[in-house]
Amino acid sequence: MRKSLLVLFSLLTFGLYGQAVQPQGTAVMVDASGNVIWPPAGLNYVPRTTDGQRIYGTAVGGVPYTFPYDKLPNANTIAMRDINGTLKVGNPGTDSLAATPKSYVDARTPQSAWLVCTIQIRTASGDIWTDFEFKIMTQSGGVITLHLYYHSPDPGRSVVSGQIGTVAGVWFTSSSTAGDSRLLRKQSATQSIWQQIGGGSNTTTSVMIAIPVDTVIRPDNAGLFAEYLRFSPTDHERDAAGRSVWRLADLQWRTVLPNP
Structure with missing residues (x-):
């Protein structure tokens, strides 16, 4: 040895x-x-x-x-x-x-408390979009289950029925507003974004949406996804056949609520 x-x-x-x-x-x-x-x-x-x-x-x-x-x-x-x-x-x-x-x-590590999605409203010259519809869903066997529905033209949920889930926090940028166009502005609880930026031909550039984590909306839910549909003051985005154009939103998980 x-x-x-x-x-x-x-x-x-x-x-x-x-x-x-x-x-x-x-x-x-x-x-x-x-x-x-x-x-x-x-x-x-x-x-x-x-x-x-x-x-x-x-x-x-x-x-x-x-x-x-x-x-x-x-x-x-x-x-x-x-x-x-x-x-x-x-x-x-x-x-x-x-x-x-x-x-x-x-218990000793910061945990995700908020889902944050950033969506692009104006992506090309000539776009007329100002608002959006946002949905968080899960899908199984070809069947979609809706967990959150937010319609920015009606943030107070007084006109559009079917809106469910926690009312999202929404911030946006717009080159149509006076002052620094880089600033994030929080959407009013009673007005559409189009109304908030002055109406007319004004447009919205980007939007940030924040939703609290819950038993379904959580980072370890593999079936979770979010989509949005862009709106003008009179209609929503459609393709040549008249079908609604839904777009995927990227999911980001944060430990604190954005508060710009």
């Missing part, structure tokens, strides 16, 4: 598997796998801790120090890790022998 010799020079050296080796001016022998084979168990080291302990030492300059050592992942303690360095936090505060659960990580 190949053996190696490690001489202890520091005041306190941690051995394999969380064991603390007490300095006695002796050597520790380990085999090729890193197992301590001398000194015999219990002769010259402290066994792995099974409850909270404190380790004392002397820092550089002779200043004494102490820090807690525990099998549990309490604040400011040394916690147990496996051979790959993974923190073993099964049930925080009680079980240190299982891998860290997803719920424990999620």
Whole structure:
């Protein structure tokens, strides 16, 4: 058996598997796998801790120090890790022998709280579009289920029936408005975008839509998708055969509500 010799020079050296080796001016022998084979168990080291302990030492300059050592992942303690360095936090505060659960990580990681979609209203010279209809759906076996319906010409839901789901937050840009055309303007709760930008031949450039995450509208819903239909003051976009032109909207997940 190949053996190696490690001489202890520091005041306190941690051995394999969380064991603390007490300095006695002796050597520790380990085999090729890193197992301590001398000194015999219990002769010259402290066994792995099974409850909270404190380790004392002397820092550089002779200043004494102490820090807690525990099998549990309490604040400011040394916690147990496996051979790959993974923190073993099964049930925080009680079980240190299982891998860290997803719920424990999620509770300490910002989670997606808002779905944000950006859609382009004016995409070519001569476009007359100012408003839109927006729907969030799922599809299974060729059957579509509607989960959210927003009709920007009627944000107050007083005219167009069938609108469902949380009323979306909507911001838009328009080169037809006075001032800086880059500014995002929030849609009124009672007016269409066309009315808000002054009517007439004014047009809308882009729109940002924000919807809160819920039990269906969530980032891990693989069947979720969104589409929009562009509107002018008098009609919606159609192809040469008169059929409605629905376009896919890109889904973006954010941890905070956009608030420009």
